[in-house]
């Protein structure tokens with residue numbers, strides 16, 4: 001069940017993301033505007049807007065929490081929300097839907113991608129990979145699919161379209177970085193025919209080929225590439241190949 005009315009939820013003092021107010025885990029509290037509401041993080045089409053979120057929150061919250069915020073599922077309508085029963089079509093509880101739920105749960109198995117949480121890397125990197133697996137990484141390709149107008153070029157090589165596959169597998173700048181790092185083997189294991197497939201299937205396939213240990217390294221490299229990509233996009237940083245390689249190692 002859920003109950004959300006974004007227009008009336010205060011970012012810093014209400015319990016909407018974790019079980020304690022975000023103010024408790026924030027830094028630079030003096031410069032925080034405590035009147036800020038959750039709906040102010042949304043773009044006009046009511047999706048989480050990474051630019052707005054980073055602008056407003058990155059001085060105060062860890063990357064991990066910001067990632068969590070971007071994963072929040074926002075209802076597209078402006079109606080006042082109410083408690084709803086997610087197992088029925090109309091949102092109201094019925095015995096039939098609860099029986100259906102029990103049957104459904106009996107046959108339910110853990111997501112195939114549960115291994116992500118057992119990787120040997122920092123929690124923020126596991127969250128990052130999980131976000132990729134859910135198609136939630138806000139690459140320019142992904143923003144365009146959501147009809148958000150952004151320049152589409154790859155920040156590293158100026159290729160015309162930055163999406164997950166270009167950024168992490170095809171980009172020559174990135175390939176070069178991987179080649180220069182200790183992880184040069186990864187260039188040879190990326191699956192073919194991937195443009196018609198979803199990220200989660202690609203992750204699954206790579207993990208089956210390389211195993212958990214190598215997957216942990218690859219996840220860390222990808223996270224670093226995404227980190228530097230964001231530095232360029234949000235902080236006008238230079239693309240400095242040696243710096244990225246050094247960071248990865």
Ligand SMILES: [Zn+2]
Nearest residue numbers: 154157159171
């Ligand atoms: Zn590129």
